[in-house]
Amino acid sequence: MPFKILEKEELATGVFKMVIDAPDVAKAAKAGQFVMVRTFADSERIPLTIADFDSKTGTITMAVQALGKGTKQLTKLIPGDNIADFTGPLGTPADVKKIGTVILVGGGVGIAPIYPQIRAYKEAGNRVISIIGARNKGLLMMEKEFEEESDEFYVTTDDGSKGHHGFVTDVVKQLLDKERAGEYNGPKIGRVVVIGPPILMKVATNMMAAYPDVEIIVSINSMMVDGTGMCGGCRVMVGSVPKFACVDGPEFDGRLVDFDTVMNRLMIYKKEETEASKKYDE
Ligand code: FES
Numbered sequence: 001m002p003f004k005i006l007e008k009e010e011l012a013t014g015v016f017k018m019v020i021d022a023p024d025v026a027k028a029a030k031a032g033q034f035v036m037v038r039t040f041a042d043s044e045r046i047p048l049t050i051a052d053f054d055s056k057t058g059t060i061t062m063a064v065q066a067l068g069k070g071t072k073q074l075t076k077l078i079p080g081d082n083i084a085d086f087t088g089p090l091g092t093p094a095d096v097k098k099i100g101t102v103i104l105v106g107g108g109v110g111i112a113p114i115y116p117q118i119r120a121y122k123e124a125g126n127r128v129i130s131i132i133g134a135r136n137k138g139l140l141m142m143e144k145e146f147e148e149e150s151d152e153f154y155v156t157t158d159d160g161s162k163g164h165h166g167f168v169t170d171v172v173k174q175l176l177d178k179e180r181a182g183e184y185n186g187p188k189i190g191r192v193v194v195i196g197p198p199i200l201m202k203v204a205t206n207m208m209a210a211y212p213d214v215e216i217i218v219s220i221n222s223m224m225v226d227g228t229g230m231c232g233g234c235r236v237m238v239g240s241v242p243k244f245a246c247v248d249g250p251e252f253d254g255r256l257v258d259f260d261t262v263m264n265r266l267m268i269y270k271k272e273e274t275e276a277s278k279k280y281d282e
Helices: 023-028 067-076 108-123 141-151 170-179 196-208 258-281
Strands: 003-012 015-021 034-038 045-052 057-063 083-088 103-106 127-134 152-157 189-195 216-218 235-238 240-245 251-253
Touching: 003 023, 015 067, 023 045, 023 083, 034 057, 045 067, 045 083, 045 108, 045 216, 057 067, 057 108, 057 189, 103 108, 103 170, 108 127, 108 141, 108 189, 108 240, 127 141, 141 152, 152 170, 170 189, 170 196, 189 196, 196 235, 196 258, 235 251
Parallel strands: 103 127, 103 189, 127 152, 189 216
Antiparallel strands: 003 015, 015 057, 034 045, 034 083, 045 057, 216 251, 235 240
């Protein structure tokens, strides 16, 4: 069954929103899950975290960064084109429950996948503070949507071209310190969820060592190969126990994740990916 692209829009430089007609996937999807996409029958499989889903219209929205050969093939397609394979929802849904106040952090291409969690946490009765950040303002996306849905919303850029000049973690720290100083009026901040590059999730987790009473959840969504628990490509050590990000995750307690193995594993595929992407551009 072909999966039609209904909409495509460039959200930020090189990052495209793609809305796909996939009623069965949309009916079952939950925040935190992902889909496996194969553009053509002979293309590689690409794992993409679901950025939005609508069971009424039967659509799934993804944000795709055109980086490697597979994502470049996908983002060249236009509305009306079909995708060969679209499997999902995969992975364990985010553990959404009533916490109090939840801080949701999206860094770079992690901005889109954190978005559906706003709605999920709010529906569970939480106050939601969202923070999105990127290297510069050209890489920010979905600001209007975040502002509308969140109770409080912050933007950061590494170069200071928009919002706070610095990192998303600076704002998380400011908020937690404000609460400790008795200057925050909302329900207790009980959880921070971070989706972004592994280095950002590692830095955020290290920073949270000073706040042991606040949970830190991260999403290891960038290292999957088959997405079915068969290939072992997404193996990650969590509390010294091997887990598969595609079936046990992608979300884990950040304090238990061995980020160095995650980053090393990503480097293993880097050379082949860069070569394939270069060849595709030629
Ligand atoms: Fe292959 Fe998870 S992606 S086991």
